[in-house]
Amino acid sequence: MADRVAALDDPQLRVFAPLIYVAWSDFDLDAEERERVLAAMAAQPWLRPAARQVIEAWIDPARPPGAGELARLRTLIDHVATTSSDRAKASFARVARGIAADGDARVAADALAQDLGMFAGSEITAPVARAIPRTALSGWLDGDHAEVRARARAWLATAHVAYGLPVEDHRTIVRGWLFDLAATGLGRLAFPGVTSTDDLAAFSAMFEELGHGDLSLLVKVGVQWGLYGGAIWALGTARHHERLAKIAACEELGCFAMSEVGHGSNVAAIETIARFDPATRELELHTPGESARKEWIGGAAHDARWAVVFAQLEVGDARHGVHAILVPIRTPDGAALAGVRTGDSGHKMGLNGVDNGRLWFEHVRVPVANLLDRFASIGDDGTYSSPIASPDRRFFTMLGTLIGGRVSVGAAAVSAARAALAIAVRYAEARHQFGGEGERKLIDYPTHQRRLLPHLAETIVLRVAFGELRRRHAQTFATPGADTRELEAEAAALKALASTRAIEAVQAAREACGGQGYLSVNRIPQLRTDVEIFTTFEGDNIVLAQLAGKAMLGAYRKQLATGGNRAVLRAAAKRVASVLGVRRAGTEPTRDRGFQLAALRFREDHLVETCAARIKKRLDDGLDGEAAILEVQEHVVAISEAFAERSTAEWFAARESAGGEASRELIARLGDLALLSRLERHAAWFLETGYFDVARSRQIRREVEKLLRELAPHARDVVDAFGIPDACLAAPIAFFDPAHPVYP
């Protein structure tokens, strides 16, 4: 930092100029003054790290400013004082005086302020550290795992989000955070029964909280503990589990080498080979061609020393399908091991703090003990065996380890949306648009409410739903031999819905903040570009929706097959009843949860039934199953969405009464807004099927508009209840104070 004065001439920093001047005015900075400056800085959560460094450089006791530097500092202060508005001057003086505390320094601060005409007509109040109000709503939102969440938040409060950094710097910061976080012990939650006595849901709740912070860190955490450690935990056995404590502590960094560039979403088709050599009892890993290159692997570009590599296992003449093998890829100091080639996936739209990379293996040999052998092993006699006879089921059981990733990633995407909405709501609540009377706040505009509030309500329903999904997931995984297929479909459908809605919400926040939402300092750009890929990674949303949709169709077919004609009739009767339900619904209040849930249930059932009928017709016409499903692909995808919308609504409804007296009404209105917005989104479909008549459709639109007006005054309370640490909001606009406007 060559020129400290020039560096201070930054909108975020100018406010500190007088206090630095005062602190150094006797050409000596004592420890107490230094502490006061640091405290003042800590009270400004929007300061970016680079700006903090500027201040730190100024208060370095080893670098007292020379007379020339002090004179230039004084010129800067004069300049700011003369060109600033009275309000800005007041805030300027307030900070200076707050730091000066008392004694000589305060006298100096007052004298300086007086000199500059900075106190004129403005009161001086001490800066108040913002205490996040923990309301009944907060408690309800946190649900189980409040303690784990609190620990995650406390850590997040120390990690100031960075932006606009060169890739290397961003990666370095994120790596540092990962080690910091590991030092808190939170990583141990990832491995129930080995390093933790909690179930998996605690780790997932912690992960959800991290979604409020820098998403590059979130992904690094997901890779290290969720995927790398998670695969060892779920697919390995005791001899592998020994390393989990080191993995939790980040003493061993690994990556999860599944995807290949030629086979994005089709894991069964991966080409990397792991060939068993009976002579040495080794597995030889090999990348047979460029399309088999491991791609997008988080950690592979730089940090990972180990990899769980997914490869086609060959024993003798037989191919046994995809298996996971633990492979060292780098020396402790980061050099690639012999036969391993690594590469960098390159610059990305976002998440540049994650070192996504590529891996190629050239006849790399590891002991057979490195095969993660919970579901398959190679005996001393060199024969392959597995407790799961069917290769298909074995494959899906192994892939079942991915479910946790989907649960966690879906929930964390919604956290990112909450962070963006919190920034936008706080700004909308504080900033006045200079309209007719010059008094109206942004949040008072109907279009602004329409932009933000349905998304806000949706994030709450989704948060509650992921709480339930997390519980189911932990329970299933704690049950040996449990069938994971239903859970897999639920996780797929919810991840697809949540990540799609999360992007819409962050996008809405960006637009609601106008040009300010485009400035990186206001954090929304980073959230937006980071969250973008959540629709693609951990399973592309379209692929996941097809998976879920097909599962729903399968369950329906099974239900018909086992139930015979009676089941068919019951299904038909159910539909008729639903339709009749509407006719009655003309008199049912739109805000009735029963009405909303019935409509969402009708949509799901109707889509499943009509889709099954369309597929059957095509099969009857001689198409094969694959082709028949392809022709109705959009319909299958819609089933997944309808399923996720119905089930999350039901899970929300089951928990809403737990909110307690104080917040029950608010929670109910948020639920109404979220669920009616879902119905409004599908209004054309409901009208076409006859489930809504025109009056009902209009009524829903009007009700949404009414709810927007009712909820707008509570929006700030709701985002405060999220309890997101200031360091995560980290945007000047989130701390905009109309009485003392500081423009970022």
Place this chain on the structure above:
Amino acid sequence: MADRVAALDDPQLRVFAPLIYVAWSDFDLDAEERERVLAAMAAQPWLRPAARQVIEAWIDPARPPGAGELARLRTLIDHVATTSSDRAKASFARVARGIAADGDARVAADALAQDLGMFAGSEITAPVARAIPRTALSGWLDGDHAEVRARARAWLATAHVAYGLPVEDHRTIVRGWLFDLAATGLGRLAFPGVTSTDDLAAFSAMFEELGHGDLSLLVKVGVQWGLYGGAIWALGTARHHERLAKIAACEELGCFAMSEVGHGSNVAAIETIARFDPATRELELHTPGESARKEWIGGAAHDARWAVVFAQLEVGDARHGVHAILVPIRTPDGAALAGVRTGDSGHKMGLNGVDNGRLWFEHVRVPVANLLDRFASIGDDGTYSSPIASPDRRFFTMLGTLIGGRVSVGAAAVSAARAALAIAVRYAEARHQFGGEGERKLIDYPTHQRRLLPHLAETIVLRVAFGELRRRHAQTFATPGADTRELEAEAAALKALASTRAIEAVQAAREACGGQGYLSVNRIPQLRTDVEIFTTFEGDNIVLAQLAGKAMLGAYRKQLATGGNRAVLRAAAKRVASVLGVRRAGTEPTRDRGFQLAALRFREDHLVETCAARIKKRLDDGLDGEAAILEVQEHVVAISEAFAERSTAEWFAARESAGGEASRELIARLGDLALLSRLERHAAWFLETGYFDVARSRQIRREVEKLLRELAPHARDVVDAFGIPDACLAAPIAFFDPAHPVYP
């Protein structure tokens, strides 16, 4: 570039390794070999600039590789050859042989290839430079200004898009492009009657083409010629026009200092003051407070030497409202002039090649001659006069200069969408998904078609519509004293619609390309983050939509007022006829353009009429106009969209038959898809109003699906017809060749 061998180990570059090896194999590189390498490099449009630099470093005659470096190069080649698939090897060898041409070098190349086993089973064909097919569709799309467009494209073909650069580097490159482009003389088009004999539409068409390239350059062009030069041209007089030639040549760089941080969209409320001093006949510019800081000003952070500053003009005791004044802000070598303070707006989500900045003025004085005085002047006696008596009309006349910006920015946003769609369609057409038969292309999937094709069709309708709007704009501006209000409303509504749809389209392209669409090398991330702010700058879309909606309401009121009861009756009759039209429409084919246009017209008329009625009710209840309009704000905004959708559809319909025999059918189907997709988007509304019955609504959905299947095979032809230079597509995935897959 310390280690040239390591630098070559990059997926984009490995293919060049053998030819570099061959070229240097006799430890001497002659000029001809060098040329061949350069030519091979030029034939790979997807190479990023940094990669080009690596190659250039290798063929620098002053830096022959040592024996050690050559040996390592050979190791790299061996490695690539052994780990690549046969297909990749073939493409590798093909390039090597193509460059070696003949003689000794070819012998060496063949020997090397043979050594590496690279020719096995693959034919060698010379690389063919891709000639963009200029079809009838291209001609129809280009319309007028084909020659100007061709010039812009030829220039664009030389400007390789950059990504992931540090801000300073990106700005430097963009600045270089701006000077390059100025050297072609295209900037002269901006000032009809002064530096050009064309009308304004030619400049706007040129600008539209630039929208296919780096959008930071587009914005710099918009600032320099459209806003800075444009303001001088439109608001100044002969004495100011003298500098336009220098501005066109970029010998004088300027900025357009209108926005203030406290008053984003409310120009009338800006606070900067320009006070006339009769003693010296100077204007004194002053920034009275921080909220008056000029913000977001493109060019203000670094490049601009001059600014057109918008300020409240004070003459004596009178305030005459916002006026534009030419103010020097920096010395030729870039130092801020006395009293001018400049700042940087900071890192942004995108467009970081644009040096957006801040300006503060501290009693800065300029001669009164610097007032842009076409619409207002200060006489020798110090009195203010204007040819436009009404201050309001004067203000709106001056702001009329912004219309051109909106026309151009709206059209260019659609260009960015076309570039992104071209990349996504080319990839979808070439890339096979490894599904059931392992043969299906991405474009064959219904969900993929649904993602991309409606957007593709929409960009075509919008392109044609902007051609018409551009024509109207040029005509209006060539007519002295023409009323610009209607044009202003049209431009506002179209800019809002186009920029919103453009973002949706780029977003769809991102999603359709999955993880590849998230890699910066594939260009879509930059297009996405750059285009994001097009909804906010040159007028926030919500504000513009309100402006347009209010204008439509005003026109309706006027029509009723002047027409009396008969007009009211006629309006009612029209609506009844529209509704009756639907009942008849049951038998009308959905692909009938008349049906589609009538529906869009009904939507616009109905929204205007019902909105007017809702406002009247509120006025009758005693609300003031502002409050009444605020309560129905969403309705007003919807009017703007409906107006834009109807008018662009009509303008498209008027021009579609000009497509010529060869492409008429394709154009008609694209029009169907675009217009029916609009109707599908509003299906709930049409059902609620009774304009559609359920059968019609379903029919439209089915028709859209049919059109998707029909148009999918033509998607590649359509994007090729855009004639976007390869250098703009610049994405490896856009040049993906399934026969020779090179993964980025």
